[in-house]
Amino acid sequence: MKLGGFAGRILIVNLSTGETRYEPLDYGLAEKFLGGLGVSLKLYYDIVKPGVPPLSPENPVVLGTGPLVGTDLPATSRVYAITKLPQSKAVAWCGGGGMNFGCMLKNAGYDNVIIEGRSEKPVILKIFDDEVEILDAGDFWGKGVKDTCSRLWDTYGRPTGIITIGQAGENKVIFSMAYIEGAATMGRGGLGAVLGSKNLKAIIVKGSKGIQVADRKRYRSVRDRLLKTMREYPYLKEWQELGLMKSLPFFPMDLYKKVKKRRLACVSCPIGDKDVIEIKDGPLKGTVIRSTSMINLITPMVYGLKDYREAIKCVSILDDFGMDMFEFFGVLSFTKDLIEQGVIAPEQAQDKIKVDSLESVEIWAKKVCFRQGLGDLLAGGFNAILDTFGDMARPHAPYIIRGMLPYTGPRGPLPWELFGTMELGQSLDPRGPHVGASGSPTYFARRPLDQFPRHLRRMGAPEEAIERILPSLGSPEDEESLKVGRLLTYSHNWFSALGSLGICARAQINRFYNAETCSEAYSSVTGIETTKEELMMKAERVWNLLRIANVREGFARKDDTLPDKWFEAPPFKNYVTMKPITRQDAERMLEDYYDERGWDKRTGIPTKEKLAKLGLE
Amino acid sequence: MKRFLIEVRPELCTGCLRCELACSEVYTGAFNPSAARIKVQVSDNECSISFTEDCTYCGICVDHCFYDALKKRLEEKA
Structure with missing residues (x-):
């Protein structure tokens, strides 16, 4: 039986042997794990040998798109990759707004791509419908992200997904x-x-097979309702104009309008938020960047690059090298402190580190990217630095979780003081400190508690859970009025549902969806009749599978780190009372999370009963 | 079916391809940008929007544009 929405095939590429082949998608698998994030995770879980090092040929990468990707339901473009990542060494979800890639991959006829092995020489994987080739990367190797994309588009045309x-x-x-x-x-x-x-330098995709839905009439009804709500949303134009700047207006609007060159959207998204930014004056005039958002400029500015044009240039350099700016600034700043504290000799650094100087940042970005001198150590991240300098370095380290910098916090590169789901989520996402999966009504919105139930119902939380999350609703509020740990459970489940279907999880998009709409969309697209309760149960199954994939690698509660420095001044604050969060408060939230999940509170491992209930024995 | 003139404002286009998706679904029964009768190409510097010879100017692409890059204008009688 061919289901709607799914392309119906999995492409398997072995880079060691050069073999490429495809297999039909197991629809039983799709039914059990929804698609996208869920199916990719299950495919990875089944083929990876526990314990393999992240950078070994034995660590596969499984790419995937959900069944709604490629349709015109709003903002359904998400692309996921499941692999073991080298920083946390955990089995991790990696996701991105799919731009053209997700739609093109589906149109080429594939829901998933499994990439195994290691090529002897640099290659580009080309997937154009049934024509799958492993091409010599030639002089693409050594090029930056921007140049690589431009040249690939020059060669293969647009809209090639890259x-x-x-x-x-x-x-x-x-x-x-x-x-x-x-x-x-x-x-x-x-x-x-x-x-x-x-x-593997790049994956390029183009397709022309088309994606059909199971029930066109029912599909159109869901879609048209969603589009109508979006059209009538009073802040639509504002969101379209400002993107994420709408929720975090840190940058003067007149300057933003001056540098904004174009707004880009992923396929099917009515509220695109990718920015093309151009410096219009000064010595850096003409610098153009594509960015996930203008708010990325916060980080270099927080670290001291006060001139916005220098911040744009800095983002341009780091993005082109393909480096995470949070970690880069984190390790650079840490290294600077270690030099000042005499842990690292200045002559070892050769070039002085000044995080507020574009010239210095550029020099160090190159040193790290090309592993020159001390840059080679920094390229190994916090763990490499701590392994080298040990106890001498540790007191000077910023807050670290699983070897990475939690980026939202009172002193984080995305400064934020309220301790909501995104903040706790940095300790509880198996991939390490990342906030993408832990969004909830708490984030940035500062909503009053009486507005929470509506959002929680939207996210598929059952009524009895809402009572546990908000135990004293209607009574005078205290620090226990909002159970952040319990709420995080449903943030993760909601993310898991959106990711498995292929819907963008960003607040400005997912606010238009609710669990019922998602189940209706899924049913009409795939033909698999699914209630909202079934949808959320499957989403919960996916998040539990992510946990046990990591339990199998040796992870447990001991790794759900709450860094000591989170509880020093300036501390996080309680969402409701604004009182400082103590370690005991945060530990209680962790336990609430495990309890809500049905996991062992002592170990943080899903219980046998829970796994049996979810069909994950 | 009413016929329209379709005005294009490429500077407002984001490349979301909602127009291509809607067009292809209406005329082929499948979402398939390559089969759409409207063609959109967006780069950082420019955007081109064009229509293939078999476009009937039904306006479905306009109905699905959220960015005002496409606008309908009723065809004037000669």
């Missing part, structure tokens, strides 16, 4: 990422290094 790495990925910088068409990042934690270790 995932590529920059030189940082080639050199296996531990915090290198992959980029989708230069505008969306994918795989903070080292997906770039994983692809680089396989000598």
Whole structure:
């Protein structure tokens, strides 16, 4: 039986042997794990041998798109990759706004691509419908993200979908990422290094097979309702104009309008938020960047690059190398402190580190990207530095979780003081500190608690869970009025549902979806009749599978780190009372999370009963 | 079916391809940008929007544009 929405095939590429083949998608698998994120994770879980090092040929990368990707349901373009990442060494989801890539992959006839082995020489994987080739990367190797994309589009035309790495990925910088068409990042934690270790410079896709839905009439009804709501949304134009700047207006609007060259959207997205930015004056005039958002300029500015034009240039350099700016600035700043504290001799650094100087940042970005001198150590991330300098370095380290910098926090590169789901989520996402999966009504919105139930119902949380999350609703509020740990459970489940279907999880998009709409969309597209309760149960199954994939690698509660420095001044604050969060408060939230999940509170491991209930025995 | 003149404002286009998706679904029964009768190409510097010879100017692409890059204008009688 052919289901709607799914392309129906999995492409398997072995870079060691050069063999490419495809297999039909197991629809039982799709039914059990929904698609996209869920099916990719299950495919990875079944083929990977536990314990394999992240940068070894034995660590596969499984790419996937959900059944809604390629349709015109709003903002259904997400692309996921499942692999073991080198920074956290965990089995991780990596996701990105799919730009053209997801739609093109589906149109080429594939839901998933499994990439195994390691090529002897640098290659580009070309997937144009049934024509699958492993091409010599030639002089693409050594090029930055921007140049690689431009040249590939010159050769193959638009809209070719492209995932590529920059030189940082080639050199296996531990915090290198992959980029989708230069505008969306994918795989903070080292997906770039994983692809680089396989000598895979880029994946290019183009397709013309078409995607059919199971029930056109029912599909159109769901779609048209969604589009009508979006059209009537009073802030639509504002979101379209400002993108993420709408929720974090840190930058003067007149300057933003001056530098904004074009807004880009992923396929099917009515509220695109990718920015093309151009410096219009000064010595850096003419610099153009594609960015996941203008708000990326916050990080270099927080670290001291006060001139916005220098911040743009800095983002341009790091994005082109394909490096995660949070980690880059984190390790650079840490190294600077170690030099000042006498742990590292200044002559070892050769060039002075000044994080507030574009010239210095550029020198060090090159040193790290190309592993020159001390840059080679920094390219190994916090763990490499701590392994080298040990106890002498540790007191000077910033807050670290699983070897990475949690980027939202009172002193983080994305400064934020309220302790909501995204903040706790940095400890509880198996991939390490990443906030993408832990979005909830708490984030940035500062909503009053009485507005939460509506959003929680939207996210598929059952009524009894809402009572546990908001135990004293209607009574005077105290620090226990919002159970962040319990709420995070449903944030993760909601993300898991959206990711498995292929819907963007960003707040400005997912606010238009609810669990019922998702189940209706899924049913009409695939033909698999699914209630919202079944949808959310399958989403929960996917998140539990992610946990047990990591339990199998030796992870447990001990790794759900709450860094000591989170509880020093300036501390996080309680969402409701604004009182400082203590370690005991945060530990209680962790336990609430495990309890809500049905996991062992002592170990953080899913219980046998829970796994049996979810069909994951 | 009403016929329209379709005005294009490429500077507002984001490359979301909603127009190509809607067009291809209506005329082929499948979402397939390569089969659409409207063609959009967006780069950082420019955008081109064109229509193939078999486009009937039905306006479905306009109905699905969220960025005002496409606008309908009723065809004037000669």
